[in-house]
Amino acid sequence: MKNGARVTVVVASRNRVRALTRSLPLHPRPVILVDNGSSDGTAGFVRRHFPDVHVVEAGRNLGAPARNIGVQIAETPYVAFADDDSWWAPGALERAADVLDAHPRLAVLGARVLVGQEERLDAVSELMRDSPLGVEPDLPGPSVLGFLACGAVVRTEAFLAAGGFDDVIFLFGEEERLAVDLAAQGWGLAYVDDVVAHHHPSPAKDSRGRQALAARNAVLTAVLRRPWRVVARRSFDALRGGAAGRKGLRTAVRRLPRALAERHALPVSVERARRTLERTGG
Structure with missing residues (x-):
């Protein structure tokens, strides 16, 4: 472990140097x-002004999988x-x-995310806090299947x-598939309320595109993972x-061959837990 550290912060960013x-x-x-293939000089700026940050240039926009590179390193x-607009509260990562x-079975610790200057509890954090899956004996908080x-x-x-x-x-929504795959492998995912992160997102410029x-x-x-009825x-x-929504469905069709090639069913217990969350709005 580098300098005795137990946690590395991995940030993926594209054109967000400010x-x-x-x-x-x-x-x-x-x-x-x-x-992620920035054109605003991000890599050079960070190397000059934050020399203690390890900068990796992906060369193109890899999306969420850019984080995989950081984890591998x-x-x-x-x-x-x-994210480039989020950070962890002082002491949060030591606590995590x-x-x-x-x-030792915990694979993902979901934190309490506070949004904006008003420190509003993020809606996803609220859902995790109130998870209907309960608290398993060997986990530190409510079990979740997303983060x-x-x-x-x-x-x-x-x-x-x-x-x-x-x-x-x-x-966008990349966490769900990873969460259920971790659960399928027997790992636990849990929400821990006293580990805190801050998120100050910029106003969405393309809400239609995000939808x-x-x-x-x-x-x-x-x-990729769910029954055909889902x-x-x-x-x-x-x-x-x-x-x-119709645009989203059209673009999904283009990626369908790759999704089908990687499709496999979840264990019954994980699929049942996922359905429980959907019934309760999670």
Whole structure:
């Protein structure tokens, strides 16, 4: 472990150098920045102004799988993800490492993510906190089958064994497939309320595009792991989602061959837990 550190912060960024100027000083070291093909001079700027940050240039936009590169390079047992506009509260990663040390089956620790200056609890954190899956005896909080990447600390070994994030999904909603695959391998995922991350997102510039991406990835994630009735339901939801939903469904079709090539069913217990969460809005 580098300098005795137990957690490496991995940031994937593209053309957000101004946001990084604010967030990078707030990350405890070590930090790995994976630059996703930026055209704004991100890599050079960070090397000049933050020489203690390990910069990796992906050369092109890899989407969420850029984080996999950072995890592969990390020399610590745990990795905390951050976006270019998010950071971890002081002491949060030490606390996360203690929790992970004490719970060897825990693969993903979902943190309490506070949004904006008003520190509003993120909706996903709220769902995880109120998870209907209960608390398993060997886990530190409510069991979950999803997480926010910018508010998650992962066990390096488990993350890599599950294949990390995949380029079928690419970006936006990429956590669901990884979460269910980790659970299928017997790992635990849990929400821990006293580990805190901050997220100050910029206002969405292309809400229609994000809606289309969400619809596309909901369908593709179902194709990758869920029963065909779930694929049908999510496809129907996309069709009912207006122009953005229909666009998402069209773009999902283009990625369908790759999704089908990687499709396999989840264990019955994991699929049952996923259905429980869907019934309760999780």
